[in-house]
Amino acid sequence: MCQFLQISLEDLDGLLMGLPLVDSVRVEAGAFVVGFVPHDLVSAEEKLMVVIDAESPEGRRISEALHALASALGLGRAVSFIVHGGGAAFTIHDEAGGVTALGDPRFSPQQTLAALGALRDIASTSQILFLRSQRAAA
Amino acid sequence: MVRYRKHDPIAHTTMWREELVLRTDKRLGSTFLSTWPITRYLEWLTAEVVAAGWQLAPATTRYRDVPLREPVGIVHTIRIVSGGRTVHMYPIADA
Numbered sequence: 441m442c443q444f445l446q447i448s449l450e451d452l453d454g455l456l457m458g459l460p461l462v463d464s465v466r467v468e469a470g471a472f473v474v475g476f477v478p479h480d481l482v483s484a485e486e487k488l489m490v491v492i493d494a495e496s497p498e499g500r501r502i503s504e505a506l507h508a509l510a511s512a513l514g515l516g517r518a519v520s521f522i523v524h525g526g527g528a529a530f531t532i533h534d535e536a537g538g539v540t541a542l543g544d545p546r547f548s549p550q551q552t553l554a555a556l557g558a559l560r561d562i563a564s565t566s567q568i569l570f571l572r573s574q575r576a577a578a
Numbered sequence: 579m580v581r582y583r584k585h586d587p588i589a590h591t592t593m594w595r596e597e598l599v600l601r602t603d604k605r606l607g608s609t610f611l612s613t614w615p616i617t618r619y620l621e622w623l624t625a626e627v628v629a630a631g632w633q634l635a636p637a638t639t640r641y642r643d644v645p646l647r648e649p650v651g652i653v654h655t656i657r658i659v660s661g662g663r664t665v666h667m668y669p670i671a672d673a
Contacts, residue, residue, distance in 0.1 A: 461605065464580070466662050469636035473662040477604050486604050486670060489639045489661050521664075526584030526606040 457528055457556070460563040463487045465506070465522040470494050472502045474566040477524070482567060490566050490573070498569050505561040512554035513540060513547060522559070528552075530559065579623060585668045587612045590652065598652060608651055608669045623667050626658055634663050643670065 460482070463475035472492045478485060492499045506519045509532070517534040524530055530542040542555055584607030590598055602608045610619065627634075630642060641659045650656055651669035658667045 457605065459604065464582075464661060464664075466664060468662045471637040471662075473637060473639065475659070475661055480604075486608055486668065487659075489641075489659065491637050491639060491662075523580060523582060524584060524607070525582070529584075531583075 460567040461524060462522060462530070462559045462563045462566075463524045465502075465519070465562060467494075467506075467518075467520050472499060474502070474562060476563045476566045476570075478567055478570070482571065488567075488570055490570050492566070492569060498565050501565050502562055505558040505565070508561075509555050509558035510534070512551050512558065513542075514551075515540060528556065530555075579620065580664045580666045581616065582607065582666055582668065585609055585666075586616070587614050602652065608653075610651055610669060611649060613648075614650060619667070623658065623665065626667075627660075627665055630658075632660055632665070634660050634665060636662050638662065643673070645672065 459477055459479040461477040463477050464473075465475075466473040471494055473489065474492060475487050475489045478488050492502055494500075494503060509515075510517065510519050513532070515532070515534050515538070517536050517538065519532055520535045521533040522530055523533075528543060532540045532542060534540070542552060547555075587610040588601070589612050590609075593601065600606075614622075626642075626644065632640065639659070639661050641657055643655055643657050645655045648654070653669050653672050655670050655672050656667050657670045658665065
């Protein structure tokens, strides 16, 4: 049985485009270097950065999110680099040198929402890791 | 070196202060003044990274804040950030 939920664009904006946001993701040397725009309650900084071991639980989650992102957009190749362009604009580079712009009209709203959800997951995971590292350092 | 289009220069003089603050918030990104075109951005950033001797080692991060006398956005300070093998910069609030 199907159930429909009524969600406004404002709700979606709050859910997927609120802070934290991904600023950049780079895959290198067995790690993910993630820049993110933190929630105001976490930091007043415009962006923060964390390095996440690919084999850690958080790293595996980031890996799954990147796979979900590539799958949602039908990239067919692994993501190597993501750059935030402001708001819902993201540029996604794949391992073969291909470049994809999130927001490209060839993507359906479902594809775009799935991709934004994966990016949201990466940002949240990175922010949690940052908070945990701050607590450990205190 | 990575170009973050959200930090690209915009004409600050054509906006009201309130509009400018919204346009350059955390979600949209701080922007350079139009006196900082991409060529100047590249040359200045290259010189700073070389002078600082940064090696841009994989999976490491570092940053450096550079206060200037001239405005770079609605502020006077530039933050240079390296994340692994890449480097970029953006205006930040003055200390």
